[in-house]
Amino acid sequence: MTKTGWQNWSGSVHATPSRIAEPRNEAELAQIVTGTDRVRVTGAGHSFMPLCETDGTLIRLDRMEGELDIAADGATAWAPAGWSLARLTERLWEAGYSFLNQGDVNPQSLAGAISTGTHGTGAALGSLSTIARGFRLMLADGSTITCDADENGEIFEAQRLSLGLLGIALAIRIEIVPAYHLVEDIRAVRLAELTEQWDDLADEYRHVEFWVFPYSDMAILKTLEPCDPCDPPEKQSDMAEKAFASYCKTVRRVPKLAASLQRQIMKGVKPAERRGPAYRIFPSERNVRFEEIEHQLPRANGFAALAEVIDWIRTNKLPVSFPFEFRLVAGDDIWMSPFNAGPCASISMHQYAEMPWREIFADAEPIFREHGGRPHWAKRHTLRFDDLSALYPKTEDFRAVCREVDPQGKFANAHLAALFRLGE
Incomplete structure (x- = not known):
């Protein structure tokens, strides 16, 4: 197969693999794997970091045989x-x-x-x-x-x-x-009020999160709860995609309008509800392309980190177009999981893909790190090998398993080989 280009969903990561392969069964896959020195697998390309980037063979598994x-x-x-x-x-x-x-x-x-x-x-x-x-x-x-x-x-x-x-x-x-059904409720709440009520809301609802624009004092609160069986929802998204896309294009042309438009958007947020099968209510359409960094912080540090990064944006009048997303995630015991230190507040910072984001993200990242944040592996970050042991005590165990099962580093690309110092 001739060389062909590949890019991720947001358009910021580009690669020219020597081959893009779509095996149909395990025998074909084994032939591909054994016949190349470097292999990466891609799904939908929703990683903002170059996790799938390769000049070797890029594999898609969409056509593989298999059943549930x-x-x-x-x-x-x-x-x-x-x-x-x-x-x-x-x-x-x-x-x-x-x-x-x-x-x-x-x-x-x-x-x-x-x-x-x-x-x-x-x-x-x-x-x-x-x-x-x-x-x-x-x-x-x-x-x-x-x-x-x-x-x-x-x-x-x-x-x-x-x-x-x-x-x-x-x-x-x-x-x-x-199988179960969900009811989704959305409403606008003052951020100061939400901060005071957050622990009660987290106890009351199985799923709770909010979005907040950096130039608004109002937030969009979203809760999800199991409900009685019902028909699928007519609306497939928790937001008005076309209107939001128009807003992003306007801010790209005139960045200084970001603050006033964000406050105007929040004035128009009305209470809304969707009900339906859980697999239809959890996801929403997200067609406006963006870049993203995300950090998992000790739950007690979440609001302090959010307040500091918003204050930094306002003080410097930075044209950040997207709202922050604030979620909760339970702790776990997985070696390289950002949640393995305990319950976390997860804060996502986005920027419209057609607007500058690299410098803004680079300056914002230390704020989250100072509050104990650990980045999402697939979102924009600047972690280096020297950071890993401090953040992940099981780093050496993980590297040992990598060396054991893939001693030649066939499944690593340049980014991951450098990050984990594989092949040394």
Whole structure:
């Protein structure tokens, strides 16, 4: 196959792999893996960091054979790792099951979401990495293994959030729950009032989050709760995409309008509700392209960090067009998970993709880090190898497993090889 270009969803990461391959079965995949020195796998390209960038072979798993296999007790299911969350959650729904939690978009592949720590919101709910109970992996020599807590346990612990460094996930055994419906409520609330009520809201609702523009004192509060069965929603998004796209284009042309337009937008926010199957309510359309950094902070530090970064934006009159997103995520025990130090407040900072973002993000990142923040692996960050051991005590264990299963670094690209010092 001739060289062809690839770019991520936002358009900021470009690559020219020597080959883009779409195997249909494990035999074809093994032939590809053993016939190349460097391999990366891509899903929907929703990583803002160059996780899929390669000048070797880039593999898409969309066409791979595979079926959903639900356990007899209905507690877990083996799912094709290359399926998108959209496809998987729809199939689960048809079979009478759901995810316990999801993020607000669903094009990502199951493997991509789990291997980067993708998450939704909920004080008692972990990232998608926490639902993985086993993996079938293809290794660098084309062989396949199964790993879980009892079999190949060290590999399993590393694979739970692996950034694709150990091998290619073929299937993943995930936790599932009986299908349920959700009601989504959205309303505008003063940020100062929300700050005071936050702990009560987090206790009251299974899922709670908010968005706040940096130049507004109002926030958009969103809650999700299980509800009685109902028809699918007519509206497929929690926001007016066309209107927001128009606003972004205006701010790109005239950046100084950001503050006044953000305050005007918030005046127009009205209470809204959607109901329907959980897999239809969790995700929303997100077609306006953006760049993003995201940090997971100790829950007690979340509002202080948010207040400091907003004050910095206002003081410097920076043209930040998107609102911040503030969520809650439970702690976990996964080696390379940003949530393994305990419950977190997750703060996402976005910028319209057609506006300057690199310098703004670079200056904002130290603010989050000073409040104990650890970046999302797939969102923009400047971590270096020297940062890892301080942030992740299991870094050396993770690197040891990487060296064991992929001693030549076949599954690493330049970014990840440098970050984890693989091959040394």
